[in-house]
Amino acid sequence: MIEHVPVLLEEIVTQLELAGKPEFIVDATLGLGGYAERFLSRWNSCRVLGIDRDPMALQQAIVRLSKEKEEGRFIASEGNFRQIGQILDETGWEKPDSIVFDLGVSNLQLALSERGFSFQEEGPLDMRMGRDGRTAADLLNSLPQEELRRLFRDYGEEPHAGAIAKGIVAYRQHKGSIRTTVELVNVIRGTLPAPLQRKMNRHPARRVFQALRIAVNDEMEALSEGLNQAGRLVKETGCVVVVSYHSLEDKIVKHTFNDWESAGMGRRTPRKAIQPSPEEVERNYKSRSAMMRVFRMAGFEAGRKR
Ligand SMILES: C[S@@+](CC[C@H](N)C(=O)[O-])C[C@H]1O[C@@H](n2cnc3c(N)ncnc32)[C@H](O)[C@@H]1O
Helix, strand or coil, rough: CCCCCCCCCCHHHHHCCCCCCCEEEECCCCCCHHHHHHHHHHCCEEEEEECCCHHHHHHHHHHHHHHHHHHHCCCEECCCHHHHHHHHHHHHHCCCEEEECCCCCHHHHHHHHHHHHHCCCECCCCCCCCCCCCHHHHHHCCCCHHHHHHHHHHHHCCCCHHHHHHHHHHHHHCCCCCCEEHHHHHHHHHHCCCHHHHHHCCCHHHHHHHHHHHHHHHHHHHHHHHHHHHHHHCCCCCCCEECCCCCCHHHCCCHHHHHHCCCCCEECCCCEEEEECCCHHHHHHHHCCCCEEEEEEEEEEHCCCC
């Protein structure tokens, strides 16, 4: 069984507990159920609705939390958190105390080469978190050069977006299409001068893979929509917590929370993003880029006195 080490878990528990024991939490990105398991064991009368668009992850979480599911304390729902309102309605449960998002991909997705998320493993260029939609190969083999350039620049913040897009289109003309992760990595390597690659302290394909994953899964739109619904759905005394892993996601979270603040919905507290301790990064290197932001709804302080 593939494991995923939950990131900033104790920091989240601390934030959720500040308003008293939560009775109902929505885990909008259930993954392998690491957060959900902790919430359910920490607060024994708490219920959790876990949402994930990845049926494989959901299956693993259901097995892990089968006892709590039987007890009626845990519901797992396959879906996109951009439909969080509708998913919540279907449970018939009341408003949640907190809604938690832990963005990005899980280890399960990264570790299975057939999912195509990893630039370290040979696999088909799929990258879909859910069951439908266009794959990374579909985008790579159909988009015009200028659109590829924009995609790599906007979603990957790739400084060499133009050269890479040109290299991809030239490869397509020569070979017909790009089908595998390794093929794509080689095309990227082929477009960047060797001295430049030697100077890079991260993998040269990292940004392009991030950009493709974001586009394939429409991650930025889903985040904006999911967050805006979360702000309307959570209890007045509750909070919304988001853990993000790159600046594009964090920008959306911060702007959304600032808009909520201007609308008098509550406060972004603490002001700065919470980051993993050096000990956590040492234990789990994948946590290094995590940034957690918390929005406390307007009644949060009153709820604290319960
Ligand atoms: C970092 S993992 C979550 C790990 C989880 N906190 C744990 O401890 O096991 C992120 C999960 O969010 C899911 N996900 C990403 N975007 C989503 C969306 N728009 N709707 C539903 N699930 C999404 C992914 O499929 C992945 O399983």
